[in-house]
Amino acid sequence: MFNLFKRVRIGRLFFGSFAAFIAVLLLISSWISYSLTSRELADNTANYQQDLLNELNKRLVTQLNSIEQMSNAASRNIDIIGYDPLESDLFELKKRKADLEALLASITYSTTMVQSIYLYIERPFVTDAQGPIRVYDLKTVKDEEWFSDIQNNDFAWIKERTIPTNKGSLPVTSFARKLYNNSGIYYGLLLLNVKSSEIQNLIRGETEGRSRLLVDAGGRTIAAIGDPNLQESELEKIRLIQEKSGSVHLKAKEQSEALLVWSKSPSNWTLVEVTPWKSIVHGSIRLALILLTVGLSAIFIASFFTFFISRQFTNPIRLLVAFMSKLPDRGLVSDLPTDYTNEFGNLFNGYRKQMERIEELLTSLKDQHKRQREAEIKALQAMINPHFLYNTLDQLNWLAIDSGQTKISKILSLMGKMFRIGLSNGETLIPIADEMTHVECYLQIQQIRWGDRLTFTISVDESAKELYVPRLTLQPFIENAIIHGFHGRKKGEIRVNVQLLGQDIQFQIWDDGVGLRPDWDQPKARKTGGYGLRNVKERIQAYFGPPYGVHIASTEGRGTEVTILLPQIQNKEEVEEKYHVENTHY
Numbered sequence: 001m002f003n004l005f006k007r008v009r010i011g012r013l014f015f016g017s018f019a020a021f022i023a024v025l026l027l028i029s030s031w032i033s034y035s036l037t038s039r040e041l042a043d044n045t046a047n048y049q050q051d052l053l054n055e056l057n058k059r060l061v062t063q064l065n066s067i068e069q070m071s072n073a074a075s076r077n078i079d080i081i082g083y084d085p086l087e088s089d090l091f092e093l094k095k096r097k098a099d100l101e102a103l104l105a106s107i108t109y110s111t112t113m114v115q116s117i118y119l120y121i122e123r124p125f126v127t128d129a130q131g132p133i134r135v136y137d138l139k140t141v142k143d144e145e146w147f148s149d150i151q152n153n154d155f156a157w158i159k160e161r162t163i164p165t166n167k168g169s170l171p172v173t174s175f176a177r178k179l180y181n182n183s184g185i186y187y188g189l190l191l192l193n194v195k196s197s198e199i200q201n202l203i204r205g206e207t208e209g210r211s212r213l214l215v216d217a218g219g220r221t222i223a224a225i226g227d228p229n230l231q232e233s234e235l236e237k238i239r240l241i242q243e244k245s246g247s248v249h250l251k252a253k254e255q256s257e258a259l260l261v262w263s264k265s266p267s268n269w270t271l272v273e274v275t276p277w278k279s280i281v282h283g284s285i286r287l288a289l290i291l292l293t294v295g296l297s298a299i300f301i302a303s304f305f306t307f308f309i310s311r312q313f314t315n316p317i318r319l320l321v322a323f324m325s326k327l328p329d330r331g332l333v334s335d336l337p338t339d340y341t342n343e344f345g346n347l348f349n350g351y352r353k354q355m356e357r358i359e360e361l362l363t364s365l366k367d368q369h370k371r372q373r374e375a376e377i378k379a380l381q382a383m384i385n386p387h388f389l390y391n392t393l394d395q396l397n398w399l400a401i402d403s404g405q406t407k408i409s410k411i412l413s414l415m416g417k418m419f420r421i422g423l424s425n426g427e428t429l430i431p432i433a434d435e436m437t438h439v440e441c442y443l444q445i446q447q448i449r450w451g452d453r454l455t456f457t458i459s460v461d462e463s464a465k466e467l468y469v470p471r472l473t474l475q476p477f478i479e480n481a482i483i484h485g486f487h488g489r490k491k492g493e494i495r496v497n498v499q500l501l502g503q504d505i506q507f508q509i510w511d512d513g514v515g516l517r518p519d520w521d522q523p524k525a526r527k528t529g530g531y532g533l534r535n536v537k538e539r540i541q542a543y544f545g546p547p548y549g550v551h552i553a554s555t556e557g558r559g560t561e562v563t564i565l566l567p568q569i570q571n572k573e574e575v576e577e578k579y580h581v582e583n584t585h586y
Contacts, residue, residue, distance in 0.1 A: 018306045019299060026295035030288040037284040045280050046247035046261050052205065053212075053263035053271045054245060060202045060214070061265045063113065064157075070107050070114070071155065071177045071192050077103050078190070079181055097125055101133055108132040113198040115172055116165070118191040121179075130166060141189055149220075150176040150189070157222050160196050171196040173223050199223045203271065210273060215239070217268035228274040234260065238270060249277075316344040320351060393419070407448055414441040422472060429572050432498065432505075433465040439474050439496060446482055453491035454482075460498040464505055468569040470539055476532030477509045477562045485513020485560060500568065504548075507564040516554035540566065 081103065083096045104117045116132040124135040141147055146158040155177040162169045172193040179188035203212050203225050211226030219239045234250065238260070247261040257277035264270045316337070323336065336348045393416045400409035421430065421438040436458060443456045478494060486492035497508040537550050544567060554560040 018310075019303060022295070022299050022302060026292065026299070030291045030295070033291060034281070034284045034288040037287055038281040041283060042249065042259055042277075042280050045275065046259060049261040049273050049275070050245045050247065050263060052207070053261060053273055056203065056205045057263045057265045057269065057271045059205075060199075060271065061267055061269055063198075063202055064269065065267065066111070067113065067175050067192060067194060068155070070111075071175055071190060074103060074107055074117075075177055075179050075190055078179060078188075101127060101131075104133045105131065107192070113194050114192050115170060115195045116163070116193045118174075118193065119188065120191070121188040138188055146174070146176070150178070154178050157216055158191075159220060159222050160224075163193060173199050196223060200225050211275070213270075213272040213274070215270040215272060226274075228272070230260075230272070230274060235272070238272065250274075316340065316347070320347060323351065411445055411448060414445050417441045418445075427572075428470060429468040429569065430471045431465065432460070432467050432469050435469050435471065435474060436460055436465075436496075436498070438472070439478060442475055442478060443494065450492075454486075454494075455492075456494040456496070458496045461500055464498050464500055467505060468572060469505075469566060470536075470543065473536055473540075473564065473566075474507060474509060476536055477564075480533060481509065481511035481513055481560065485511045485515070487514065489513065501565075503568055505566050505568050507562075507566070509562040509564075510559065512559040515556040515558055515560055516552070517556060536564075540564070 078100065081096055081099050083100045100119075104119065108114045108117060114132075116134065119133070119135045120138045120141045121135065122138050124137050127133045127135055146161065149158050150156045155175070158174040158176055160171055160173050162171050164170075173196050175192045175194065177190050178186055179190055180186055199214065200223060203214055203223060204210065209226070211228045212224065213221050213228050213230065213235075214223040215235060215238075216222055219235050221235070243264075245261075245263045247259060250258045250260045259275045259277060259280055261273045261275070319337070336352060338345075338348070340348060393412050397409050397412040397416070400406075400412060418438055418441045421434050421441075440458060443454075443458075447454050447456070474496065478496070481494055482492070493512050495508075495510045497510075499506055499508075533550075540549050548565050548567060551563045551565070552560065553563070
């Protein structure tokens, strides 16, 4: 797994980590600032727009209600005038026609909102082409595209459309009302065309650049300003909401994000304002950008300080690495800074102590190497001495044979065997068969001296002869038995037994000598010998450790029994692997 702290340089890692931390902190701060300020701005905007829409809605309802009241009054007056196109009295017909035109014209003259009035009756009459009144045949009303809005109602507002006028096409929003006589018979339809610009001015109020909708109780859009771009589903949701005013954050997929604010009047007119979310949070975005700009500038400035600080951290490490790249002498180590009292000072002091210790070890290794070379030279010189000794013993042996001294010849021959086995080319471990030959040669030499007064028995397990044992392990104990155990006696007996015990091997040396005194193992005031026995014990302890070693049992006047317990060693390398002995040379 890739680990930045293991692969990237400390200076770059320190600088990059600091810059990344500041950048992340800056982004988080900007996002929090944007979220909080945008939410606060949205709430403030919604509250302000609700108050404004409530006020505009009151004015709008007042004007629209006046239009509806005019239409209602006109419908009653038309019935009172009683215009009948089948009237036989032409004077009366003409008079009622003039009264009807004057009635309708007075409505258009009384308010600037009404642009014209359309009257749909049976047997229409011709009106002044320049006037605001138009009379159409009632049969043609069904062909109008807006007829579906009034078909099942007595009166209704008709959404914005365009009508022809003397000055060209004009957008209007109309209010239609069906006409009934006193008997309740439907006989016509009155249509008041209200200028769309007048309604839009009412919706707009004193603000500009807004997107607003005027929706009736049925959820139909009657008039609009700006670009609301609302879906029918959103208008339906507002219509079903019981609150008279409110706001919602619109996140529909079909359109851009926006804030929707509405106000409902008692007459179920709903005034809706759509504000793009971008225009609301523009200040928040600007504030966030300012924070980012300031933050980036701060990062740029802080980068220099970070670089300076990182260099202060990495310079001591770089200096220490430069010293560690080579093995400096004492003079170079003393060149390390000494004015650091912090962790870097601890590193420098630790490195100084380490190098002083290394210098001591190097000096020790040089001395050890020198001693080793001297020992090798002495060993090479010592190899000459046995060769000289063998030749001398061989010449003495032949001289004894020529002189007829058979005992001396035999002693010299046995001594030659003992020397060869005792030296063994410097090997520490020798086969048990060679060790027993060495013991037997020594006993034969002593038997030449003692004659029949010295008897010995050697018993060796055949399977044990190929095993290995430290050389000169048994001879010192046999020598001690003859010199000290048989001192002052005329005869003596020695028995040597070698047997296998599980994974170990046991050597037993028994003699019938005078035995040992009770204080034989107590330290003496002066050196009186015993080097051979102590040497064997120390070697076994050094090679194998517990439970292996030498056990001596003795009774004064009855003899001594020595028991030596060693592990079975099949080959010399086993000593190095199992018992951690460096080599088999003693």
